[in-house]
């Protein structure tokens with residue numbers, strides 16, 4: 351066994367300092383008043399306005415139309431993040447299932463075509479995608495926000511690699527046991543993929559949660575605004591008596607971090623359990 | 631329970647490999663047939679065609695009078711045991727056994743009863759709630775057997791089910807499979823590359839070579855009258871000695887060495903002679919004998935394998951450990967115990983009326999010893 355030495359701790363503590371430091375500063379600063387922040391800059395000590403700032407951020411009706419609250423934005427972000435992750439997982443699992451378990455013409459070419467789109471980021475096709483959604487009258491809807499982003503080369507690729515590592519005999523045993531393609535998928539493939547699903551869910555949720563450009567394009571109705579957009583909006587719009595509400599921006603940033611952190615924590619346990627138990 | 635008739639079955643893989651070449655086997659109801667042969671000879675391919683996991687290129691397979699060429703595996707009324715067990719890793723042992731029954735819509739009470747019965751038979755009752763990963767190799771093998779048994783199929787198909795077990799467990803599981811099959815009376819087709827496993831399990835052996843049947847027969851018949859040099863060298867350990875010689879009159883010539891075979895030559899000229907290691911014995915003085923130049927000795931406890939050369943050709947003799955061994959040995963063999971094969975095709979050449987004579991020589995040999 352390697353014995354941990356003082357030096358190891360120092361390195362770890364430095365890591366913690368650099369990771370957690372900024373968060374702490376943001377949290378502390380958010381509990382001061384905007385004017386105070388404007389005067390004194392960032393703060394590492396708690397101020398006295400923690401509860402009222404956060405209550406205000408979550409419930410105050412703001413925006414041009416004065417209808418959008420922090421809670422609403424959080425809901426929107428959650429819908430986007432979860433819809434995005436769940437949709438991507440379902441779609442890429444089905445695509446990978448078809449690629450691995452069904453012999454159809456051009457399967458390999460299809461796979462490589464999907465694979466090469468990995469190289470194209472969303473931004474490359476963002477305008478055509480917008481055009482399509484606009485024509486379909488799907489702007490300012492959740493479907494319009496989520497569906498165009500669902501096709502996932504990354505997800506398909508990972509699931510394909512994973513399915514390929516499942517022994518063929520399992521499929522054969524299932525065939526003899528009378529399980530058709532659908533039953534085999536639900537009864538064997540999905541449970542075996544739990545670990546994979548958890549891992550991809552984490553990645554995709556955070557990716558969806560942090561989307562900025564696409565929601566900005568797709569939604570003009572403020573009731574569809576996400577938290578990430580909201581932060582930007584505060585600094586532009588919620589200007590009270592000349593000073594931007596820095597405290598609220600910080601509070602919103604902190605709030606924006608909570609769900610992804612929770613998702614990671616919840617799924618991590620599942621994820622690590624799957625890894626160590628090595629189900630195959 | 632049903633008979634299985636395999637008629638002129640061939641398998642041609644994409645790419646043109648003919649893995650199985652026009653194989654016909656008639657398996658009786660309740661019979662235990664073992665397909666044996668070296669790796670790559672097409673055993674698994676044949677079994678998988680019966681199972682429905684591989685399309686049949688030519689010929690027909692019938693299970694109980696029903697041609698099943700185009701029938702789904704699940705509808706063939708067979709159960710298969712795989713080499714790597716192929717248990718569903720995320721299901722408990724109970725669910726592994728029950729899965730096939732559930733898919734068939736068997737009532738819950740009946741599933742419970744059948745799983746309980748199979749578990750009792752295989753002594754895996756205490757593991758029913760465990761996942762396969764919490765079981766040892768032998769226990770997993772039992773579960774895999776259980777999965778086959780609960781279905782009460784017309785036939786069991788085994789593809790090298792014991793290859794992943796250690797030697798000792800393999801021997802005991804072998805015995806259990808044999809007993810279980812006898813008890814259930816289910817027609818079985820079993821694939822192995824291990825000739826010993828094949829000999830001990832089979833009612834009848836099917837020796838395959840390069841996708842073709844070399845011989846079908848009861849284990850002892852195959853052992854005592856191999857149909858070809860391939861079977862002779864594959865079945866039995868140590869492998870049968872095969873010496874090239876020439877037959878002239880009633881004598882066999884191996885280079886300068888001569889062996890009297892007692893009877894007039896039915897097939898003169900070059901010939902391949904097969905000699906089982908245990909049929910060789912130390913020659914009495916004055917008796918005509920082969921001179922073995924000893925190279926090394928393998929001590930197996932109950933017997934002693936003496937490896938050496940006769941006229942430059944390798945020969946192995948199995949002798950009692952009591953016999954002292956010098957640099958050369960004079961070995962003789964009852965002429966009836968010689969096997970003759972065509973020098974070119976390797977096919978067995980019929981030995982006229984050897985059987986009756988063989989018995990008498992055997993008795994004499996016992997009397998001598």
Ligand SMILES: Nc1ncnc2c1ncn2[C@@H]1O[C@H](COP(=O)(O)OP(=O)(O)O)[C@@H](O)[C@H]1O
Pocket residue numbers: 643644645647649667668669670671672673674675676
């Ligand atoms: N899917 C396949 N495609 C092409 N050739 C195959 C395939 N499966 C097996 N073969 C070939 O068929 C022959 C017999 O294989 P197999 O039945 O697995 O042999 P065994 O089980 O006796 O070791 C081998 O030469 C093997 O390379």
Ligand SMILES: [Mg+2]
Pocket residue numbers: 673674675
């Ligand atoms: Mg095989």
